[in-house]
Ligand SMILES: Nc1ncnc2c1ncn2[C@@H]1O[C@H](COP(=O)(O)OP(=O)(O)OP(=O)(O)O)[C@@H](O)[C@H]1O
């Protein structure tokens with residue numbers, strides 16, 4: 027019975043606090059909304075960056091052309107050596123002369139292929155080597171390129187081709203993108219946390235007197251905290267919905283304009299299904315944590 | 330009847346070297362009324378802050394209703410404060426809550442149901458002539474009215490002890506008398522009341538025990554309202 031009374035009281039107080047201090051309530055919701063949108067765009071950025079990195083990383087492969095007389099067992103032996111020497115080598119696959127010819131045929135114009143004797147198309151067996159970029163660093167990348175360049179001196183190896191991009195260059199682009207991504211994430215998350223903390227501090231500061239009075243008449247810290255948490259949570263829900271609305275508006279109006287002006291070629295879905303739940307969860311989390319942190323240093327009996 | 334408050338050789342030093350109380354001893358019976366007086370800086374407010382466990386003594390013992398405040402755990406402080414009604418010069422009302430809500434907090438922290446809260450607050454407001462102001466906010470009230478709200482809040486849960494720090498300090502003489510009369514009424518009902526004040530004229534309207542402090546020491550004790 028007592029617990030029910032108390033819970034009902036906390037709910038009423040939480041809601042009442044919002045209507046007692048409409049300005050604080052509005053500032054709180056706005057702060058949470060801005061933070062959520064920032065973090066939301068961060069998520070989007072990271073997602074895009076990841077796709078980009080994956081695409082680049084996919085290009086980090088090299089082809090080792092073998093002499094025609096090299097057979098599968100010899101090729102397998104070479105694969106083992108490559109893998110043993112370089113942990114960065116993720117995968118080596120052997121392809122026969124026939125497969126190479128097929129691949130080359132696909133690259134030629136169709137009308138040419140039509141009256142061409144297949145034997146006239148040059149082909150030779152090869153090893154396709156796929157590298158694991160996560161293991162590479164700048165120095166290793168350079169050493170690896172040097173080592174593989176020298177590979178053609180080995181008997182049975184004809185030529186080594188480095189994928190579509192130069193590995194070292196691709197690598198520095200990748201690591202640059204990562205560092206930038208981490209840096210931007212850090213800045214955005216720090217900005218959001220700082221923003222929420224400063225606002226809750228200000229709000230709680232404005233209520234210091236109230237808190238002191240409640241402590242004086244015998245309120246326990248949790249008696250003061252609970253309505254505050256509920257208040258933060260309500261603000262979080264409001265902020266979640268509001269930021270969803272803002273992003274929806276951006277998507278609906280801004281994006282269509284951009285796309286129709288052909289300024290933006292990439293299709294960009296800011297609001298995949300289920301996104302509203304993420305905004306709500308993020309809002310509640312931020313609202314709750316913000317209100318909790320803001321209170322910490324004010325709930326002291328002795329000073 | 331036992332002792333409600335016992336101070337034995339209580340010293341309070343603030344960081345920075347100020348000695349607010351210097352080995353002070355006095356006691357107060359249950360149901361007693363006591364004035365604590367003395368010049369500014371004598372240590373009157375310090376006594377009240379110590380009794381509310383807002384501070385801990387540097388040395389000496391304080392017993393409150395036979396409990397030693399030194400051995401009080403921090404988590405017990407709220408429960409201690411629920412037995413003490415407090416009144417301050419600056420009223421300490423919550424400006425964003427109505428008169429009714431301000432008086433209600435004392436009962437809400439106890440976990441009473443809204444019904445109980447409502448009827449007991451209504452009673453207390455009635456007693457202090459505040460019923461028609463129930464829905465007003467403190468900043469709209471006169472000083473005297475605000476202090477009546479503060480007193481109603483202090484006693485609405487029938488605490489055995491009331492501590493008042495300069496309760497009349499910001500009121501004009503007429504209102505000061507009114508407030509002091511209320512506190513004496515509490516005393517007549519059996520409540521232990523300690524009033525810190527430096528308003529000699531006001532004290533002399535009443536015949537009550539009075540201890541005089543100076544620089545943290547007790548320098549005298551008498552019954553106020555004598556012929557002096
Ligand atoms: N938090 C504090 N830190 C440092 N010194 C303090 C603190 N609180 C009070 N003091 C000092 O302790 C002494 C006693 O203060 P106290 O407030 O008890 O005096 P008082 O008798 O209530 O005076 P007044 O009549 O002016 O209210 C004063 O010298 C005061 O400056």
Ligand SMILES: [Mg+2]
Nearest residue numbers: 373374375494
């Ligand atoms: Mg004082």
